[in-house]
Amino acid sequence: MISMKQIANICDVSVPTVSKALSNRPAVNPQTRQRILQVAKQFNYRPNALIHGIQRGRTMTVAVACNRIDDPFGSQMMQGILAGLHESRYECLLFNWDQSVRDGTRILQIIGERRVDGLILFPPEELPTADYMEELRAFHRPIVTVDQTFAAQxxxxxxxxxxxxxxxxxxxxxxxxxxxxxxLYNHTVSTGQTRTQALVETLADSGIVIPRVWSRPVIGHFEDSYTQASAILSQNPRPTALVCFNDHVAMAAYAAAYDLGINVPRDLSITGFADLPEAATMRPALTTVNQNVPRVGQRAAQLLIEKIEQAQQPKSTPPEPQSIRLPVELIVRGSTEQAPQIKNTTSPILMKGSS
Amino acid sequence: MISMKQIANICDVSVPTVSKALSNRPAVNPQTRQRILQVAKQFNYRPNALIHGIQRGRTMTVAVACNRIDDPFGSQMMQGILAGLHESRYECLLFNWDQSVRDGTRILQIIGERRVDGLILFPPEELPTADYMEELRAFHRPIVTVDQTFAAQxxxxxxxxxxxxxxxxxxxxxxxxxxxxxxLYNHTVSTGQTRTQALVETLADSGIVIPRVWSRPVIGHFEDSYTQASAILSQNPRPTALVCFNDHVAMAAYAAAYDLGINVPRDLSITGFADLPEAATMRPALTTVNQNVPRVGQRAAQLLIEKIEQAQQPKSTPPEPQSIRLPVELIVRGSTEQAPQIKNTTSPILMKGSS
DNA sequence: CTGAAAGCGCTTACAG
DNA sequence: CTGAAAGCGCTTACAG
Structure with a gap:
């Protein structure tokens, strides 16, 4: 790739002159500028962004440490993050957090060496070790964590x-x-804890308690969720509704119900959490809570960029960590229906009309 | 972040000495080295990778222009690409191709400026314009295209x-x-064309032709696939099996069948293509072709790195474009079953035994 | 063993 | 209007 020096040689001028001409600053003879621009174009000159990074101390690059891009939640999040970065012309250096942790790769070292301007941490399956948290704190650039509050303080x-x-x-x-x-709950993550608390409290207000035997932990992958869902649904009696930690778990619950010959929603209502695209396309379509995942990612990117640009200014207000929670919306679809015993005790004709 | 210069000041030596000490080269007094390493550690020194990029002409960075990371196919692919890059310690600069094309952002300019070592092009929904193809050819670094052969020549x-x-x-x-x-075919992409041809030819060998009214195009998103699937399945007579361009389309076909009260697989067999994780977890589980998507991504990353390292050597063998196709495997699951009329015309008892 | 010099590609004052 | 000088952070010969 041609450099300013080479252009300078061709045009028989000095490098600073080329620099001025190409960056559109005044003090250049129009004819000289003309010639320089023409040569630059001809040889397809591209300024070296690495140099800008060194000189300005800003690389316009943000590292994203993402866990499980290969699942719908993670990839929705990534899409939003990319969109948010794109708005402000930052680029994204993508890392697979879990893979790196497994390998013992020190992501933070790498992104330190590459002088990224900030970091978005889309939390890992395996929460970071104390070591890693220490490293994170030693990373003296803005960090935004997403979805899980494992380090929100x-x-x-x-x-x-x-x-x-x-x-x-x-x-x-x-x-x-x-x-x-x-x-089906997941208490290994902060969102799971919060959701369980809200569920238990809201039901308790109506005098309802979830029996221990109908309450089971899931750890994230399909097989496990399927097993746990089957365990609950094989019991007698079984619940009329199954609340799932998220849409993923709900899909496993669908499969378990299907395999046990339990009809959703007639015999069993199922709810998710996330509103992934799949929630609307599966059958019956899933009643869930819309998290607007891409929007969360986008907001995270925006917040990070705000922090980066703030840090640029020397008036250094002490950086109070911000915490933003985006609102949700209940999306009622076909996977929830009146409880069976209600249907049985009520006139079927009445039911038809009200459903 | 502390620099070599600052370490040199602290240790009262020259920058080259610091450089040698830190990069573990001989000619340094053990005591001096000791002191330098200690200070480097204390101030958490990290070499500036941007400098290496400038000096060596290698940034150890690969740009990935990905379309639709937010869908399972794309995110599986990304996972594989990341894994492949990770093996050789390359990092990934991720771009949303379609978004950028829509914005008129010239990705190739950006990645040119950032001096990435190569590019993986995971093809866009909207194929690149002639302009873009021109730009691509002007990008004088290795490029590997993935999945679609729009530019395989x-x-x-x-x-x-x-x-x-x-x-x-x-x-x-x-x-x-x-x-x-x-x-349900998709002829806007090369994979779709190839698959259609194979389907038509194989059926023709058995004297079977797909009637025009049972053959419909889909363009990629759920709504459209759903509409087209419904159109086919609403006909009378309707097919006993529906071959879908990919797993995505198959999911839409499931929904259409469900909404029309058609039982899969009893009344209708459905097939996909890809074997996304969802294929195994949906019900009935989907009969499909396993593409091992992450493996494709990983292989693409490996190939790109080979090309990058080859280009490094001056013995410049003329770079003949390579074309690699990974093998597939038919995965039979619950969505396909004996054709209904066969079941009807054959002894049910015989059928039970043979299924 | 150590450091002055030159260079990677560029920008920013600052003389002329 | 133009360019020599210094600097960003580092490495690589090459004197001493």
Whole structure:
């Protein structure tokens, strides 16, 4: 790739003159400029962004440490992050956090060496070790964590109104007359803890408790969720509604119900959380809470860029970590229906009309 | 972040000495080295990778222009690409191709400025314009295209054995006795064209032709696929099997069948192509062709790195574009079954035994 | 063993 | 209007 020096040689001028001409600054003879621009174009000159990074101390690059881009939630998030970065002309250096942790690769060292301007941490499956948290704190550039608050006390955070979301689901099920409610929860992550709390409290307000045998933990992958869902649904009696930690788990619950010959929603209502694209396309379509995942990612990118640009200014207001939670919306679809016993005790004709 | 210069000041030596000490080269007094390493550690020194990029002309960075990371196919591919780059310690600068094209952003300019070592082009929804193809050819670094051969004549390519894959599906359906076969195809992409050809030829060998009314184009998003699937399935008579361009389209076909009260697989067999994780978890589980998508991405990354390292050597063998197609495997699951009329005309008892 | 010099590609004052 | 000088952070010969 041609350099300014080469252009300078060709045009028989000095490098500073080329620099001025190409960066459109005044003090250059129009004819000289003309010639320089023409040569630059002809040889397809591209300024070297690495140099800008060195000189300005800004690379216009943000590292994104993402876990599981290969699942719908993660990839929706990435899409939003990319869009947010794109708006402000930042580029994205993408890392697979978990893979790197497994390998012992020190992502933070790498992104330190590459002088990225900031970091978006889309939390890992395996939470960072104490070591890693230490490293994170030693990374003296803005960090925004996304979705999980594992480190929200230290860093900026963008996530979802998990509590209100789950509350909406609980109320929806109560309104449908469900009293026998099962729960597939995930307490290894902060969102799971928050959602469980909201669910339990909202049900308790109506005097409903989830029996221990209908409450089971899931750890994230399909097989496990499927097994746990099957375990709940094989019991007698079984719940009339199954609240799932997220849409993923709900899909496993669908499969478990299908394999057990349980009809959704006639025999069993199922709810998710996220509103991934799949939620609308599966059948029956999934009742869930819309997190607007891409929007969360986009907001995270925007927040990070704000922090980066703030840090640029010397008036250094002490960087109080911000915490942003985006609102949610209950999306009622075909996977939830009146509780079976209600249907049985009520006139079927009445039911038809109201459903 | 501390620099070599600052370390040199602190240790009261010259910058070259610091450089030698830190890069572990001999000619340094052990005591001096000791002191330098200690200070470097204390101030958490990290070499500036941008400098290496400038000096060596290698940034150890690969740009990935990806379309639709937010869908399962794209994100599986990305996962594989990341893994492949990671193996050789390359990092990934990620771009959303379609978004950029829409904005008129010249990705190639940006990645030129950032001096990436190569480019993986995971093809866009909207194929690149002639302008873009021109730009691509002007990008004098290795390019590997993935999945779609829109530019395979110019660049290295990694994809899937689409023809044999679709042939396996066709044979599978023939073996199940299907003669009434519908098809949702996508001829806007090269994979779609190849698959159609294989399907048509294989069926023709058995004297079967897909009627025009059972053959409809889809363009990629759910709504459209759903509409087209519904159009085919609403006809009378309708096919006993529906071959879908890919798993995505198959999911839309499931939804259409469900909404029309058509039971899969009893009334209708459906096939996909890709074997996304969802294919195994949906119900009935989807009969499809396993493309091993992450493996394709990983191979693409490996090929690109080979090309990059070859280009490094001055013995410049003329760079003949390579084309690699990874093998596929038919995965038979619950979405395909004996054709209904066969079931009807054959002894049910016999059928039970043979299924 | 150590450091002055030149260079990577560029920008920014500052003389002329 | 133009270019010599210094600098960004580092490496590579090459004197001493």
């Amino acid at each position: 230290d860093f900026d955070f963008v996530g979802t109104e998990d509590g209100p979301g789950m509350q909406a689901i609980a109320q929806h099920l109560l309104e449908l007359g469900h009293q026998q409610i099962g729960h | 110019d660049f290295d390519f990694v994809g899937t054995e689409d023809g044999p894959g679709m042939q396996a599906i066709a044979q599978h359906l023939l073996e199940l006795g299907h003669q009434q076969i519908g098809h």
